[in-house]
Amino acid sequence: MIKIAVYPGSFDPVTYGHLDIARRATNIFARLIIAVTSNQSKKTLFTITERVEMLKVVTRQMPKIEVISFEGLLVEFVMEQQAKVIIRGLRAVSDFEYELQLALMNRKLENAVDTVFLMPAEPYTYLSSSVVKEIVSKGGKAAEFVPPLIEQKLRQKFSLTKK
Ligand code: ADP
Secondary structure, eight states: OOOEEEEEEOOTTOOHHHHHHHHHHHTTOSEEEEEEEOOTTSOOSSOHHHHHHHHHHHTTTOTTEEEEEEOSOHHHHHHHTTOOEEEEEOOSHHHHHHHHHHHHHHHHHOTTOEEEEEOOOGGGTTOOHHHHHHHHHTTOOOTTTSOHHHHHHHHHHTTOOOO
16 A cells, blocks of 8 residues: 655665665555655765765665655655655664654655664664774774765765775
8 A cells, every 4th residue: 555655864875775775665565755855954974965875875785776866755755656664774873862752743744654763683683874984994894884976976075095
């Protein structure tokens, strides 16, 4: 019955944790729209164009996925896309409180939209974009956490590209 789901986030940058959630969502829904937030209040390392482009490249082999940037209210975007489901990833109990508040607020704003939480594979439960940025900025390797293209882009951002 429910065919389209929206997976929103800042994806600054996309990690294997995000991709794990996206893959699980495509096993349930016919189409998944990855909605990249161009929220001005949140300072990001990558621009909205860069984040969308990177996601498009790394999801190229996943035909059910579409990547779109959006501004404004998430529930309005979800309704515009003819979707009724928001996908969010839950890593640990620490994610829960914030995610519960967000899900209930979104429901309050639009009762027709529900949030579905998916848990990543165990190795990704401690993975976040911020941790990856921290590691790469200090010269560490991120091959286990992000696709090669993303690691390369991170190195370029931190001017750590190999000579
Ligand atoms: P936001 O700023 O909206 O939290 P993120 O890009 O950090 O954007 O996260 C988007 C969604 O992906 C959130 O639901 C977050 O919990 C989930 N997520 C991020 N990293 C992981 C991970 N390693 N495993 C599972 N879910 C994750």
